[in-house]
Amino acid sequence: MRFQIKDEKLIPQRFFTEDSYRITQIPEILQPPLNPDFPYSRELQQILAGKQLLLDDIPHPLDEIQSHYENGYITYRKGIDYIGKKPMCMRCGNKDQQLFAIFHCSRCGENCFYCRRCIMMGRISECTPLIGWNGPAPNITLPQKIMAWNGKLSEGQQVASDKVVEAIWQKKEWLVWAVCGAGKTEVLFAGIETALAAYKRICIATPRTDVVLELTPRLKEAFPEIRVASLYGGSTDRHLYAPLTIATTHQLLRFYQAFDAVILDEVDAFPYTVEESLQHAAIQARKPSSAMIYLTATPNEKWQRECRAGKRSFTTIPARFHRHPLPIPEFAWCGNWQKQLQKGRLPANVLRWIKDRLESGKQALVFFPHIPLMEKALPLLRKLDSRIEAVHAEDPERKEKVQKMRAKEVPLLLTTTILERGVTFPNIDVAVVGAEDLIFTESALVQIAGRAGRNKDYPDGVVTFFHFGKTDEMLKARKQIVTMNREGVKRGLIDI
Amino acid sequence: MCSRPFRLLDEQFRDGELCHDCTRWEEDPDWQGFLQKNTSIFLYNDFLKEVMAKYKFRGDYVLAKVFADYFKEVTKGWEADLFVPIPLSEERLYERGFNQAEAILTEAGKMPTDILSRVHTEKQSKKSRLERIHLPQVFQIDSQTNLHGKKVILIDDIYTTGSTLRHAAKLLKQAGADTVWSITLAR
Ligand SMILES: [Zn+2]
Ligand SMILES: [Zn+2]
Ligand SMILES: [Zn+2]
Numbered sequence: 261m262r263f264q265i266k267d268e269k270l271i272p273q274r275f276f277t278e279d280s281y282r283i284t285q286i287p288e289i290l291q292p293p294l295n296p297d298f299p300y301s302r303e304l305q306q307i308l309a310g311k312q313l314l315l316d317d318i319p320h321p322l323d324e325i326q327s328h329y330e331n332g333y334i335t336y337r338k339g340i341d342y343i344g345k346k347p348m349c350m351r352c353g354n355k356d357q358q359l360f361a362i363f364h365c366s367r368c369g370e371n372c373f374y375c376r377r378c379i380m381m382g383r384i385s386e387c388t389p390l391i392g393w394n395g396p397a398p399n400i401t402l403p404q405k406i407m408a409w410n411g412k413l414s415e416g417q418q419v420a421s422d423k424v425v426e427a428i429w430q431k432k433e434w435l436v437w438a439v440c441g442a443g444k445t446e447v448l449f450a451g452i453e454t455a456l457a458a459y460k461r462i463c464i465a466t467p468r469t470d471v472v473l474e475l476t477p478r479l480k481e482a483f484p485e486i487r488v489a490s491l492y493g494g495s496t497d498r499h500l501y502a503p504l505t506i507a508t509t510h511q512l513l514r515f516y517q518a519f520d521a522v523i524l525d526e527v528d529a530f531p532y533t534v535e536e537s538l539q540h541a542a543i544q545a546r547k548p549s550s551a552m553i554y555l556t557a558t559p560n561e562k563w564q565r566e567c568r569a570g571k572r573s574f575t576t577i578p579a580r581f582h583r584h585p586l587p588i589p590e591f592a593w594c595g596n597w598q599k600q601l602q603k604g605r606l607p608a609n610v611l612r613w614i615k616d617r618l619e620s621g622k623q624a625l626v627f628f629p630h631i632p633l634m635e636k637a638l639p640l641l642r643k644l645d646s647r648i649e650a651v652h653a654e655d656p657e658r659k660e661k662v663q664k665m666r667a668k669e670v671p672l673l674l675t676t677t678i679l680e681r682g683v684t685f686p687n688i689d690v691a692v693v694g695a696e697d698l699i700f701t702e703s704a705l706v707q708i709a710g711r712a713g714r715n716k717d718y719p720d721g722v723v724t725f726f727h728f729g730k731t732d733e734m735l736k737a738r739k740q741i742v743t744m745n746r747e748g749v750k751r752g753l754i755d756i
Numbered sequence: 757m758c759s760r761p762f763r764l765l766d767e768q769f770r771d772g773e774l775c776h777d778c779t780r781w782e783e784d785p786d787w788q789g790f791l792q793k794n795t796s797i798f799l800y801n802d803f804l805k806e807v808m809a810k811y812k813f814r815g816d817y818v819l820a821k822v823f824a825d826y827f828k829e830v831t832k833g834w835e836a837d838l839f840v841p842i843p844l845s846e847e848r849l850y851e852r853g854f855n856q857a858e859a860i861l862t863e864a865g866k867m868p869t870d871i872l873s874r875v876h877t878e879k880q881s882k883k884s885r886l887e888r889i890h891l892p893q894v895f896q897i898d899s900q901t902n903l904h905g906k907k908v909i910l911i912d913d914i915y916t917t918g919s920t921l922r923h924a925a926k927l928l929k930q931a932g933a934d935t936v937w938s939i940t941l942a943r
Contacts, residue, residue, distance in 0.1 A: 274850070316851075361816075362817075363817035363853065363854050363859070364854060365854065366849050366850055366852075366853055366854055367850060367853055374817070376816060376818065379810070379814050379815070379816050380810075380814060382814070383853065385853070
């Protein structure tokens, strides 16, 4: 699409004309003043408020969109802008020249740069306007009672919950560093309630679709009369305007200055390289004056350093809801386990550990760094018990196997890091075979250790890292767990 | 003839050298002999489906460069006078931003000759095979390019029933082309 500039307005042109421009080339985009008498479309308002969409995303004809623009209700922004001579994607923040490509474009009739990084959300090129809303926000009517949840917070949760409320009111950034099993979701409820009561718009964003699917029913239950939009690839809520949104961080790319508070859950679940684009998405999605809450059990090293140096505001919940300390991982040297596996054997101490569990009937998760080695171990262990299973990310029976583990039909489950977070079993021991592998970072190991001792009836669990040479990551993980336990005791959050 | 990998087909689906699909076309006096040969670069599977979706529907042009390498390898040694991409309707072209078949030619360093255009714009997939075959005219020849005695290669993204390519081939032959072959990314 191209635009002519006429009477201080942009006029869309379907095809190339000499007197028209691609939006990227227009130095300053003119925004007509809001005409209060214009009978604007409520549907467009619902779809566009707080969004940045492509024309192809909007089910309305261009004429209607243009008349809303001319009356000041819709904005056109550049999809690609130039910082000096270099293109930047205004939707995903991509500045990496290798992630741009060029093609001869039939929409503008010129060679057109496009962003490859966010292409899965529809192609943004130099002739692509991002369409947003400039009219009044949709009306929200609040129910008599906003929150139905009436559970009780632990002492540690209460402190964090108060901080979240405060951060939302004072529009601050705040990190909640809560150990695995602390109950971090409940910590958000009071903050969400007061925000909703003040007609604020809230978003909980997380890198993983699984988490969106798990959080949605919990929040709907806590706020039964509040409309909740649940957004992930292929979700049907994509045009739903809601005071409370739960979205994957990818979906945040479709929002623009929408939220009074963005809560980022499990920020650490993706490597640092992804963090930059995630940050960009979160910054775009929140209002210029808004709150930002980060939730994690395992902040990365940089964040930990910032916390210690007093450069980042944070609250810890160092203890679990059940007031027992976190199981501390023990290290066990197991020699060259890969070589042994190639020869069809498992290290003696690993085998002993597994046999003990099978004999005493205690369920266990055993983590492996790579699929091929895990699959070498599986037939060896099945000789001990034929019900033993193994899962990995691409396993089509992943859900069924996890379910069987829950139903105690599987005594021992071998897994890659796919089960490092999210999944909980009430009473298990945990082992890592090959804990020295690079895939087992400090945060992965803390998460893995956090699988054990989750239930108040079974607060203890053994966590063993079998290794062929201790790594810094192993030591840091253990230190983090020990530090949290100490803090929990000091603050009186752990019973000893 | 459609380059359906023969070893994957059971005897019962074959008539000697031709698969049933091709036999059906070649037995029809209205259609026999127009398209002499089709070559498909890939068999359509889940992986290709994903890559094709990214290329066609998301419009990631860069993939044309990848496909072009395969195209060059497959067409090595072919002697052709004209490479003709199957055109998209005007709306479809606008929607996608570029013609996927043409992009592969361009990236393979071949000069695309745009002599065909679409007559109707209705969605093809909504019609049955019979309707598609008996459709009066899908394409028209636009330019005055002299086709007499020329060897023409048609290029399209996916070979399904072969009707698109046969419609184009018939038109080109009637306009004087000597031979018409086709190549598709997948079938
Ligand atoms: Zn363009
Ligand atoms: Zn982008
Ligand atoms: Zn055939």
